[in-house]
Amino acid sequence: METKASVSPATFLDKIVVPGDVVLDLSSLTNQTIKLGGGLRQDCDSISVMKAGKLKFSKPNKYWVESSHKRYVPSVEDTVLGIVVDSKADNFLVDIKGPAIAFLPVLAFEGGTRRNIPKFEVGSLLYVRVVKANPGMNPELSCTDASGKAAEFGLLKDGYMFETSTGQSRMLLSSPTCPVLEALGKQLSFEIAVGLNGRVWVCFLMPFLELIAYWVVLFSSCSVTCSMVNAASPSMVVVVSNAIMNSEYLSGVQQQIMVEKLLQRIK
Amino acid sequence: MEIDRADGRTANQLRPLSCSRNTLHRAHGSASWSQGDTKVLAAVYGPKAGTKKNENPEKPCFEVIWKPKSGQIGKLEKEYEMILKRTVQSICILTVNQNTTTSIIIQVVHDDGAVSFDDYVFQYSVFISLLPCAINAACAALVDAGIPMKHLAVAICCCLAESGYVILDPTKLEEQKMKAFAYLVFPNSILSVLPEGSSLVEGEPMEHGIITSVTHGAMSVDDYFHCLDRGRAASAKLSDFLRRNLQSQLPSHSSKAE
Numbered sequence: 455m456e457t458k459a460s461v462s463p464a465t466f467l468d469k470i471v472v473p474g475d476v477v478l479d480l481s482s483l484t485n486q487t488i489k490l491g492g493g494l495r496q497d498c499d500s501i502s503v504m505k506a507g508k509l510k511f512s513k514p515n516k517y518w519v520e521s522s523h524k525r526y527v528p529s530v531e532d533t534v535l536g537i538v539v540d541s542k543a544d545n546f547l548v549d550i551k552g553p554a555i556a557f558l559p560v561l562a563f564e565g566g567t568r569r570n571i572p573k574f575e576v577g578s579l580l581y582v583r584v585v586k587a588n589p590g591m592n593p594e595l596s597c598t599d600a601s602g603k604a605a606e607f608g609l610l611k612d613g614y615m616f617e618t619s620t621g622q623s624r625m626l627l628s629s630p631t632c633p634v635l636e637a638l639g640k641q642l643s644f645e646i647a648v649g650l651n652g653r654v655w656v657c658f659l660m661p662f663l664e665l666i667a668y669w670v671v672l673f674s675s676c677s678v679t680c681s682m683v684n685a686a687s688p689s690m691v692v693v694v695s696n697a698i699m700n701s702e703y704l705s706g707v708q709q710q711i712m713v714e715k716l717l718q719r720i721k
Numbered sequence: 722m723e724i725d726r727a728d729g730r731t732a733n734q735l736r737p738l739s740c741s742r743n744t745l746h747r748a749h750g751s752a753s754w755s756q757g758d759t760k761v762l763a764a765v766y767g768p769k770a771g772t773k774k775n776e777n778p779e780k781p782c783f784e785v786i787w788k789p790k791s792g793q794i795g796k797l798e799k800e801y802e803m804i805l806k807r808t809v810q811s812i813c814i815l816t817v818n819q820n821t822t823t824s825i826i827i828q829v830v831h832d833d834g835a836v837s838f839d840d841y842v843f844q845y846s847v848f849i850s851l852l853p854c855a856i857n858a859a860c861a862a863l864v865d866a867g868i869p870m871k872h873l874a875v876a877i878c879c880c881l882a883e884s885g886y887v888i889l890d891p892t893k894l895e896e897q898k899m900k901a902f903a904y905l906v907f908p909n910s911i912l913s914v915l916p917e918g919s920s921l922v923e924g925e926p927m928e929h930g931i932i933t934s935v936t937h938g939a940m941s942v943d944d945y946f947h948c949l950d951r952g953r954a955a956s957a958k959l960s961d962f963l964r965r966n967l968q969s970q971l972p973s974h975s976s977k978a979e
Contacts, residue, residue: 474872523867
């Protein structure tokens with residue numbers, strides 16, 4: 455019932471904290487600047503926790519609470535996958551799974567001018583970068599990197615998009631490469647885009663010889679070869695997506711074993 | 722003056738608790754909480770852009786929908802929705818996520834005993850243990866969804882027997898014999914780096930505060946304070962249980978206590 459006797463801040467690092475816990479006492483740290491990330495708030499002279507999660511610290515002075523949820527909290531310089539919901543005169547309205555809908559200015563593309571505004575249909579999937587994420591305002595996005603180049607941002611065509619939690623997407627983007635992606639990459643070749651907002655897009659690249667075969671079939675209307683070529687792509691996308699979705703709570707070794715079993719069953 | 726309870730518990734003993742989070746696939750946060758035979762499932766959707774018509778756009782809006790196990794939605798359900806909404810507004814931070822709506826849906830999975838619509842007095846006693854169970858489930862679901870909160874809430878039901886004895890967490894059968902009862906919601910007990918005693922509000926630690934109190938029946942002021950003391954002691958146990966449940970961040974993790 456009583457709060458525990460004074461505990462040093464170091465005991466909370468890398469431990470799960472619960473909303474209400476006071477993790478830092480600012481009156482004991484003089485002349486220091488502390489940076490607070492997500493999940494922490496300042497309450498007069500103390501820093502208390504807003505969300506349940508693991509308290510992390512990175513030198514020299516950044517504290518944050520790491521947690522995994524199905525919704526996303528926009529923050530600057532994050533790369534996310536957004537879905538176009540509407541287009542206005544100045545902006546595209548893009549849904550990024552956050553509390554407010556995000557704006558993508560029509561000129562925020564490489565070499566974008568009023569004359570060559572891209573036309574995105576409602577429902578198109580875009581790989582974008584968050585430029586502004588101020589509290590109380592709609593976040594702003596951009597399809598260029600900081601220097602103005604396109605750098606893989608923009609429309610994602612074909613492929614399949616599925617949703618996971620934000621913690622899972624951070625794991626997929628971690629370096630060294632996440633075990634499940636490494637194991638899949640050894641046997642299959644595919645293209646993947648991971649958004650920090652929990653959306654993942656997977657697409658299959660057809661190998662060169664198969665592509666030739668596909669065009670031959672198209673021109674000669676041979677139905678037998680057609681079915682052989684097209685079967686490869688959708689089932690592989692399903693395998694990759696299922697492998698990624700199942701890997702959320704598995705350790706590295708378990709992920710590798712799971713992927714091996716999955717791929718063995720297909721061959 | 723010992724009181725004999727039908728299931729053999731002491732006056733201050735709670736029924737077995739069980740909580741599991743992230744049970745629903747589509748909901749942004751979900752939790753199922755059961756105390757003995759009473760089980761409630763809470764789902765949280767949001768925050769989503771836009772507020773309802775008469776709500777203040779400078780604050781996040783919380784909408785509560787209570788779904789009973791059977792029957793139509795009536796005044797009692799609306800009352801519980803209002804109590805839950807006020808409680809949630811007390812524990813959530815209202816300065817972030819402005820102009821958004823967060824929906825909390827409470828589904829009663831199982832309540833203690835059968836339903837009787839004949840006697841209006843009995844109608845209250847059917848839902849006795851539901852409100853504290855629902856508040857606990859809603860709090861766990863909000864944590865699962867990542868809604869920013871000042872602290873957690875733990876809810877308990879205290880009853881006053883004819884003999885003047887106070888018992889905690891009654892079952893439906895025990896409820897019918899009670900003179901009066903109170904649902905009490907307290908803030909959870911927190912761990913702090915501040916030295917003990919420095920974060921007192923008006924000379925008492927924050928956990929001694931009370932968020933919500935709903936009473937039925939007549940009891941004297943002394944009896945009410947007695948209920949509050951017992952409730953606070955039990956809320957520490959509930960608080961510990963909730964903290965242990967949150968320690969494991971794997972979803973669909975269920976922990977059982979007592």
